[in-house]
Amino acid sequence: MSRRQKVPKARAADTTTVVVLRLYIAGGAPNSLQAIANLEAICHEYLQDVHKLEVIDVLEHPRRAMAEGVLVTPSLAKLSPLPAANVIGNLSDRAKVLLALGLAPNSRKRPA
Amino acid sequence: MSLQSALLQLTKGGPEQQAIDAGEIDAIVDYSSSNVILFPAARRALHASGSSLLAALPGAEYRQLLVGLEPVTLKLGQVLHEPAVPIRYIYFPVGCVVSLMTTVADGKAVEVGLVGYEGIVGLALGLGAAASSVRAVVAASGAALRIEAARFRSTLPQCPSLQQELYRHTDAMLAQARQTIACNCFHLSDARLARWLLMTSDRAQSQELFLTQSFLATMLGLRRVTVTEIAGRLWRRKLISCGRGRIRILDRPGLEAAACRCYSRIERQQLSG
Numbered sequence A: 001m002s003r004r005q006k007v008p009k010a011r012a013a014d015t016t017t018v019v020v021l022r023l024y025i026a027g028g029a030p031n032s033l034q035a036i037a038n039l040e041a042i043c044h045e046y047l048q049d050v051h052k053l054e055v056i057d058v059l060e061h062p063r064r065a066m067a068e069g070v071l072v073t074p075s076l077a078k079l080s081p082l083p084a085a086n087v088i089g090n091l092s093d094r095a096k097v098l099l100a101l102g103l104a105p106n107s108r109k110r111p112a
Numbered sequence B: 001m002s003l004q005s006a007l008l009q010l011t012k013g014g015p016e017q018q019a020i021d022a023g024e025i026d027a028i029v030d031y032s033s034s035n036v037i038l039f040p041a042a043r044r045a046l047h048a049s050g051s052s053l054l055a056a057l058p059g060a061e062y063r064q065l066l067v068g069l070e071p072v073t074l075k076l077g078q079v080l081h082e083p084a085v086p087i088r089y090i091y092f093p094v095g096c097v098v099s100l101m102t103t104v105a106d107g108k109a110v111e112v113g114l115v116g117y118e119g120i121v122g123l124a125l126g127l128g129a130a131a132s133s134v135r136a137v138v139a140a141s142g143a144a145l146r147i148e149a150a151r152f153r154s155t156l157p158q159c160p161s162l163q164q165e166l167y168r169h170t171d172a173m174l175a176q177a178r179q180t181i182a183c184n185c186f187h188l189s190d191a192r193l194a195r196w197l198l199m200t201s202d203r204a205q206s207q208e209l210f211l212t213q214s215f216l217a218t219m220l221g222l223r224r225v226t227v228t229e230i231a232g233r234l235w236r237r238k239l240i241s242c243g244r245g246r247i248r249i250l251d252r253p254g255l256e257a258a259a260c261r262c263y264s265r266i267e268r269q270q271l272s273g
Helices: A011-012 A030-046 A060-069 A092-098 B003-007 B015-021 B042-046 B060-066 B150-158 B158-185 B189-204 B213-220 B224-236 B250-256 B262-270
Strands: A017-027 A051-055 A074-082 A085-088 B029-030 B035-038 B068-073 B079-081 B089-093 B097-103 B109-115 B135-140 B142-148 B239-242 B245-251
Touching: A017 A030, A017 B015, A017 B029, A017 B135, A030 A051, A030 B060, A051 B042, A060 B035, A060 B089, A074 A092, A085 A092, A085 B089, A085 B224, B035 B042, B060 B150, B068 B089, B079 B097, B089 B097, B089 B150, B097 B158, B097 B189, B109 B135, B109 B158, B109 B213, B109 B224, B135 B189, B135 B224, B158 B189, B189 B224, B189 B245, B189 B262, B213 B224, B224 B239, B224 B250
Parallel strands: A017 A051
Antiparallel strands: A017 A074, A074 A085, B029 B035, B068 B142, B079 B135, B089 B142, B097 B109, B097 B135, B239 B245
């Protein structure tokens, strides 16, 4: 009995798996704006149609921030796909963000 | 709960602490008081959103300008710049109102413009001049953000939206000055004083103004006794109430009816953007 070789489907599946992100910010404060801009750039480049981003202003929703275990803002939470990951700060360290999102640099970069 | 004590809840050397050390954090969620405590730079930035001119800027320009902004509290009667003297700071009023006054040789001066949260003080610098032609005096105490003249000058070329906002504001201030000149020539002192109270109240976003009648007289180029008589008439009509160094607008529609039409013409152009 020949064992059917498993075709690696991970790459194909990756393109359809929606990455669910939650970014906690403090209104229009500089690092928060920076984090939004940095994350939007990364999403545009790597996850164009395969992400869902929710931005939560902790100044408006402090209780929600506490319920979700947020300590400081800006902070980014990747909820899905597992494993969950967090990045603290204004997300200017792109390599760190890509690693947390499970994306290798240039792996799924959109063609320019 | 202070920022210092909120910081103690974080793990030493943890990712939050590292991000704070790198200056990448705006706020900390304090679980013991269920509050969000802002870091000073973030507080300053959020303060800036009280200025509609700054709030209208796109994120990148806003951030570029924000680095040089310093929050200050301005007091009634404080002179921000004198005519023909190099401007040291550009001010973005947040909670204060600044009066622009044209001076004449014998030391007298009359108001030709009012600037509040919608504008900027030191406009001449943005138009390429080093000094202004007017004196800028604080007409209602409150907060403002200021930036050093040299820094503003070096940042401006990289901020096209800020330049556009300056041109728009210049046009509005010019229109206000023109209307004020016509108003000073043709309208009665009662109507002019009512207009001034309404315009200042709009910019201070408060129905209560803390100023003396002699200050009001200087602003409008009137004698103090004339201001007392007019204030008495407006008070008897229950439009305003006056206390020591304080005037409160009681009946806004009534005061608008008592003011000349210059009020609505100026505000329609300036505050509706």
